[in-house]
Amino acid sequence: MRLNPAAKITHKERWGDYVLLTLESPDIARVAAPGQFLMVKTAPGPRPLLRRPLSIHDRGDGSLDIFFKVAGEGTALLAQKTPAETLDILGPLGKGFDLELGAREAKKTAAPAVAVGGGRGIAPLVFLAAEMKKAGRPLKLLYGGRTLGDIPLKDRLAAAGYAPACSTDDGSFGFRGLVTDLLKSAIAEAPASAVYACGPEPMLEAAARVAAEAGLPSELSLEARMGCGFGACWGCVHRLRTNGRESWVKVCEEGPVVSGGDVVWGEGA
Ligand SMILES: Cc1cc2nc3c(=O)[nH]c(=O)nc-3n(C[C@H](O)[C@H](O)[C@H](O)COP(=O)(O)OP(=O)(O)OC[C@H]3O[C@@H](n4cnc5c(N)ncnc54)[C@H](O)[C@@H]3O)c2cc1C
Ligand code: FES
Structure with missing residues (x-):
């Protein structure tokens, strides 16, 4: 730090x-x-x-x-x-994304990982996409918002070669519906190796569920109110389940990126 x-x-x-x-x-x-x-x-x-x-x-x-x-x-x-x-x-x-998530499966099937960003949740996924590209791992980027104005980076990302698939809840651009519905149909159409997601908590919960139903590992970037950002204030706790045991953990230290299967939903800070 x-x-x-x-x-x-x-x-x-x-x-x-x-x-x-x-x-x-x-x-x-x-x-x-x-x-x-x-x-x-x-x-x-x-x-x-x-x-x-x-x-x-x-x-x-x-x-x-x-x-x-x-x-x-x-x-x-x-x-x-x-x-x-x-x-x-x-x-x-904090702890970031594991670039190797699902990599063993990806080597066998050449299936891409999928990164799902809801609104401002696209923020960390662009750095992720850039590093995955450098590492030679294919990544499909899904970018959703309530309406066209909530996906302002779509042209910039397309120009940078990330070819984002976009969704809007109101159908004003791209797939009509939630970005997690777009995730569901993307996984149904073509195999994927892992799911990364960032966005509001209900979106993260849905993304983790879609990934689990498809048998895919997932990582989520959690949002919590933060006082210090480095473990001193306990302002950012979220309930997680690790090795079968539930506990409150500091999102700034143990996260913000956590395994989708570990999150206890509805028990944020
Ligand atoms: C690890 C992490 C990374 C983040 N990265 C980004 C990012 O890249 N881009 C981005 O736009 N936002 C990001 N956020 C959310 C961002 O920190 C909040 O929007 C910001 O702190 C709000 O501050 P404010 O003073 O503008 O609003 P405030 O006046 O403090 O709050 C305004 C509203 O936002 C809500 N809010 C405040 N902080 C948070 C929070 N941490 N999570 C959820 N809701 C909150 C409040 O409940 C309130 O309704 C991130 C949050 C975390 C924890
Ligand atoms: S923000 Fe202070 S402990 Fe996490």
């Missing part, structure tokens, strides 16, 4: 409530892994007091991208930042 009190913003894009910022931070970028996150100070003064957790969206040469949706006070302040300003960031934090 490293502190960079002055990570320079070198690029910004905005689509409605969604914002992408590129930050210069070579030390953190060098050691970051897909699924890990940053704790970001959203304003220089005492308010808001707590840093906000944001996934590492992608990594460049000495840089990191974050991609977020304005949800409240902290993200609204972040959305006002402009290039050449700096951000105080702490990271990389």
Whole structure:
């Protein structure tokens, strides 16, 4: 875990409530892994007091991208930042995705892994897709939102060669329905080797169920309210079942990425 009190913003894009910022931070970028996150100070003064957790969206040469949706006070302040300003960031934090999940099966069948992002949940999956590409593991990217405005990265991802399959609940773009229904039909149409997912909790629960029904391993990036991001405050606990025993674990340390089969649903923080 490293502190960079002055990570320079070198690029910004905005689509409605969604914002992408590129930050210069070579030390953190060098050691970051897909699924890990940053704790970001959203304003220089005492308010808001707590840093906000944001996934590492992608990594460049000495840089990191974050991609977020304005949800409240902290993200609204972040959305006002402009290039050449700096951000105080702490990271990389937490346990990320296992790039080898289902890899043994994939070697036999050449079946791709599937990554499912709901709305802002696409954030950590782009870094995952980039690292899977480097590792030579095929990955199918599914990207869903309530409506067209909730999948603002679709063209950017297509241009980067990830060919996302998109869904909207209202049918305004792509498959009409939930992204987990798209997952179900994608798995029914062609074999898959593993499922990775990030998004709201009901979506994660559905993704884990679809994966389990298809006999596939899954990993989910959980969202919990976080005070510190590194194990000191117990603000982020979620109930998990490991080796047959249930316990409260700190999402910032044991996660945010956890095995889909381990989550006890309806018992978040
Ligand atoms: C490990 C991790 C990675 C995350 N990565 C991203 C990301 O890449 N992009 C992104 O847009 N968001 C991400 N989030 C969610 C993001 O941290 C929250 O949206 C943000 O902290 C809200 O802060 P705020 O001050 O804007 O809103 P607040 O004023 O604090 O809250 C506004 C609303 O958001 C809800 N909320 C606040 N924090 C969370 C949370 N952690 N989980 C769920 N709901 C919350 C509150 O209940 C409230 O309804 C991540 C969360 C975690 C735990
Ligand atoms: S956020 Fe403080 S212990 Fe997890």
